[in-house]
Amino acid sequence: MSGADDRHALVLGASGFIGRHLVLALGRAGVRVSTANRGRESYERLARWLAGRGHDRIPADLRVDFTDPSLIDGACDDITEVYNCAGAYRFGMSVDEARRANVDTVRAVVAFAARLPNLRRLVQVSGYRVGGQAPGPWSDAYRRRTYRALGAYEASKVEADVVFRSMATELGVPWTVVNPPSVIGDSVTGESDQYLGLASNVKDLWQESLPALPGNARTFVPVVAADYLARFMTLLPMDAATEGAAYWPLDDDTPALPDLLTLIAQHYGVKAPRARVPVPLLKRLPRRLTKADPETLTFLSTDRYPTDSAHALAARHRLPMPDTATTIRRWADHLAAHRFGDAPAGDRRFTRPAGIRTFELGEAGAPTVILPGLPLNADTWAPVVAALGHARAVDPPGLGMSAGRREDWPSWLTALVTETGARHLVGHSLGAAAAVEAAAAHPDAIDRLTLVAPFFLQAPPPRTATWTPLTRRYLRRTTPVALAERLTGTTDHATALHSAVADLRRGAVAAATARLLADTANAQGRADLRAKLQRYPGHVHIVAGSHDPLTAEAQSLLDTLPHVTVTALADAGHHPQLTHPEAVARAIAEQATSPAPEAAPDVRAVRGRPW
Structure with a gap:
């Protein structure tokens, strides 16, 4: 065990979703933090985000270049722990793009860590569908089969895991792997700006455009709160038992995917689809019907994961896992309040008067x-x-x-x-x-x-305002441009009306608006x-x-x-x-x-x- 006073953490990928929560958790734990950033702009965004959460202890700004053999521009000799949160979480990448983002970066980080004289731990952020692969280099044929079967993103994470373990072991770098599931919002605020994967299903629910629930009662897409994951990661370098181990910090009691989506639908006050589509059928349907990236379908699985060691570590350090259903509801609120990334930044929330x-x-x-x-x-x-x-x-x-x-x-x-x-x-x-x-x-x-x-x-x-069916039909079908011209006599303000038009197309909002407009007469x-x-x-x-x-x-x-x-x-x-x-x-x-x-x-x- 070591205290926070002698810890100096370097976080790569600090401006990303997991990275910035980790920097915040480390700072709150009293750990000195440096962040490796590609440019000053990303560092300043991180500093503003931290300040907005009441954390004024701004980390040091180091410059990173993954194509440079030295990797980091700055003094690093006293760094005691490195967290690699860098990489690309994106579907639809080419194989080369995915490997550059998720495999080549791992090689560069491990080589860099091997040169640090005071390193106690290198923590690699991987994924919950990763682990159990045979060690050693992949043949070209095996790599082609894996990327073809899993898609570029997931396959690159799997390959990166193999490269990380074998290279770190060979170079004598003390390592730990954390395999997070779908990382959702902060357990207290629900805050999240990740709109891929599960969040896209939640958006469809909100817009009442999800035709059917994917999977069955055994389809398991586990989740974890962003702040819990960050606090869990801060514990890893402090515990000698975590060296050379991999952890799956997820809630085994996460509802099955159809039940999870139904929970959110009930919270939103919308009807969950009654129909369910089995995963094998979903994988055969054309993308124009599923509206899902084929790469995301590999995550719809009945697999379970080895979570005992993560639960034991959390218990050992008195880190309770927040209630998952509550976190899911808060996350769903945050997504909707921020219009799934379409709303400008600012204070936005749901209340319950x-x-x-x-x-x-x-x-x-x-x-x-x-x-x-x-x-x-x-x-x-x-x-x-x-x-x-x-x-x-x-x-x-x-x-x-x-x-x-x-x-x-x-x-x-x-x-x-x-x-x-x-x-x-x-x-x-x-x-x-x-x-x-x-x-x-x-x-x-x-x-x-x-x-x-x-x-x-x-x-x-005018009398037309009292024609409720006609008004409702217009409101459901109007566009921002048409509505702007009707309300202001010009199309100049169409951009400001995108959110209003989106609301009018959702549920019974247009009907309620039409009835209330009629009442004004x-x-x-x-x-x-x-x-x-x-x-x-x-x-x-x-x-x-x-x-x-x-x-x-x-x-x-x-x-x-x-x-x-x-x-x-x-x-x-x-x-x-x-x-x-x-x-x-x-x-x-x-x-x-x-x-x-x-x-x-x-x-x-x-x-x-x-x-």
Whole structure:
């Protein structure tokens, strides 16, 4: 055993998914860390990632070149342990590309490790489908058969394992191999940016486009939490018994693949496919039907793995494995909240006010809460949230990425304002109605309202808005370009609408949106909202575009209410968060601190329909 004070770890592949979690775990354990990076940019990304998780002890930056015999540019004599997390996790590579990334790098790392005078351990990250191969060099014929049978990625990992063990043994390098399964998110946050393999099945579930569950009750695709794997790896150089051994740190109780996917479907609130496709049949089907890379199908196996030694090591060092089902749910949440890699970086999460699974972005617990209007979502307000700071936007039940139905809104709004710290509600269009309903039910819980383009103070929508089947059909089939032109009169904002269109194509979101749009034409409902607004005693700020004005009747009503101020945005329409996000943020922020309205700057004219 050795203490952290005399340990100096070098991590190769530190900017990758496993590598950065390992650097974080080593740093938290008090180990001095150096990282080998191909360029300054990848190192700076790593440093930002570590700082974002509260770890300011930045590792040293060494430069690595796998084509250079010296490998590392920098002082390495006092390094005590090396972790090789480098390589390529990618399907569809050519044989040569896979071997360069995963076999040649191993040769270079072992040769480098053999030259370190104080090395105690070289830890190689391999894979759970690797191990048990005969030692020694492969013949060309055997290599061709293996790559043909397994595919370039898995075969290169198998070959790399053989090369690593034989070369390390020959050169007298003390080694340990860790064979992780599918590495999913952090056990606490669910964080992951790996979207290959199992994550692609989860994406299909979320989009309700998975036609059938792959495999049967014995199909085993094990998983491990990223943070658990990282902490497990930090233990290996400290324990003399791990030298010359391989470990499979995975949960034997990972549900069979169809059950795992069903667990996630239930968590998402979507229907899991009833049909199951046996793996042998799946391998025979054409790729256009399976939509799966053929290389991934070799991982659909009933094999089990020798996990006893990994469990014993973890127990010896009092490292408990986190509950796998909980980690899976948190990982699934993180994947969906970040739109499986399509969403910009930022604070995004699912919460559960009133037990309703709710998506929100921005600062958790911020007092300013934005309720989006139809047919859009919280993501379309992200620029405004970012400009405001100390704000968040949420998708109401049944809309955007939130679960639930219209019937859930009263209890959900109550929980939002009484349990989550919402004190300033910013409602857009239909969201303005929700804000008024919440204020009417809990006037003492809400300090102020900001109503952006409140439909009930504006002209009624066209009759076509009440044709629910037609609206639903349009929303299910629209494109970002078409929707941008309809809402803003220009296609300039199509990019900002990709997420809204994706949501409208998922589940019952389009149908719920169509029904709610029809409700905005109800004369009695509009009158009730005006009456509730009139009774609310707190400060109210109305923001409307000059091309989407308040009615004369509404203006007369507001003139009688001394606690109401109105801001007109020059040349804006019904969706100013798309066309004028900075002006909207400025109007919200200025009136949140001062009751006196101020004129917004003139901007380019943008005309569009409320719907």
